[in-house]
C-alpha cells in the first residue's frame with residue numbers, strides 16, 4: 088500500500104471498525120479520570136508502614152507499572168518492584184504493599200501472585216475493571232480502584248500509571264504529582280489533535296514515521312523514563328500493526344547488542360530503529376544514543392527518533408507513549424490490518440485454559 092492511503096480518510100472506517108483511533112484520542116480524558124478516581128481513594132492507615140511495593144502486571148499493565156517506577160525512582164522513599172511471573176518472590180511479607188494491576192482482572196500470572204500475597208498477609212490493593220481481582224477485592228474488603236472500561240486493555244494504560252503515583256503520594260512515599268498530571272493533560276490533548284488522521288502525511292509526524300517503518304522489523308530504544316515508552320511502542324507495534332518489534336535499554340544494550348548488527352548480511356534492509364528521547368536523559372545517555380545511532384548507521388539500519396514534550400518526566404514519558412501509539416495505528420493501516428484483534432494472544436489463553 089502506498090503512503091497516500093494514509094491520507095484517504097476512508098481507510099480508517101474500513102480498517103478501524105473498533106474505533107481505536109477514537110480511543111487514542113481519549114487518552115487525555117482517561118488520564119484525568121484515572122487520576123481523579125485514584126485521588127478520591129481511601130487507604131488504610133497501616134499501609135503507610137510498608138517497606139516495599141510490588142506491582143503485579145503483564146503486558147500494558149506491566150509497562151504502566153514500570154513507567155510509574157521510573158517516574159518516581161529518584162524520589163521514592165521505598166523500593167518498587169515490577170513482578171511478572173506465577174510465583175511471588177520470597178521477600179514479600181506483611182511489610183509489602185502488593186498492587187495487582189490488571190485491566191481485565193483475570194490475567195493468570197497476576198491472579199496467582201495476588202492469591203499468594205493474600206496468604207502472606209501482605210497489604211493488598213487492586214487496579215482493575217473486573218474478573219477474579221474484582222471479586223477478591225469485594226469479598227475480602229481489599230481497597231482499590233475498580234473502574235469501568237469496556238475497551239481493549241492495551242488502551243487503558245493511564246489506569247496503570249496515574250493511580251500508582253497517587254497511591255504512593257497518599258502513603259507518604261513521594262511528593263504530590265498533581266502539577267505534573269495537569270501539565271500532561273494539556274500536552275496529551277495537543278498531541279492527540281496534532282497527530283489526528285485529518286492531518287495529511289506532509290504535516291503529520293506520526294504518519295511520516297509509520298511510512299518509514301513500513302515493511303521493517305523495529306528495534307525501539309529507550310533509557311530511564313523513556314525505556315517503558317520504548318517497550319510500549321514495541322508492544323503496540325506487535326498488537327496493532329502485527330509486526331516484529333523489540334525493545335532494548337540503553338546503556339545495557341551498549342554492552343552486547345551493538346556487536347550483533349553485522350550478520351546476517353544486509354539485514355539493514357529489514358530493520359529500523361527508533362530512539363525514545365527526552366530532555367531528562369543525562370548527557371552521558373545522549374552520547375550513548377548518538378554512538379549507538381552511528382553503529383546502526385554503519386550497519387545501514389535507518390534510525391529515527393521520537394522526542395518527549397513538556398517540562399516534567401511524567402509528561403514527557405506519556406507524550407512519548409501517545410506519539411508511539413499513533414505511529415503503531417498508522418502502521419497498522421499501512422499494513423492493511425485491523426489493529427483490534429489479537430488472535431495469537433487469544434489462542435494462547437485458550438490453549439492454556441484447555442491444558
Ligand SMILES: O=P(O)(O)OC[C@H]1O[C@H](O)[C@H](O)[C@@H](O)[C@@H]1O
Nearest residue numbers: 146147148189190191194240241
Ligand atoms: O491488564 P490485563 O487485563 O491484565 O492485560 C494484560 C495483557 O493481556 C494480554 O496479553 C493483552 O494482549 C495485552 O494487551 C494486555 O496488556
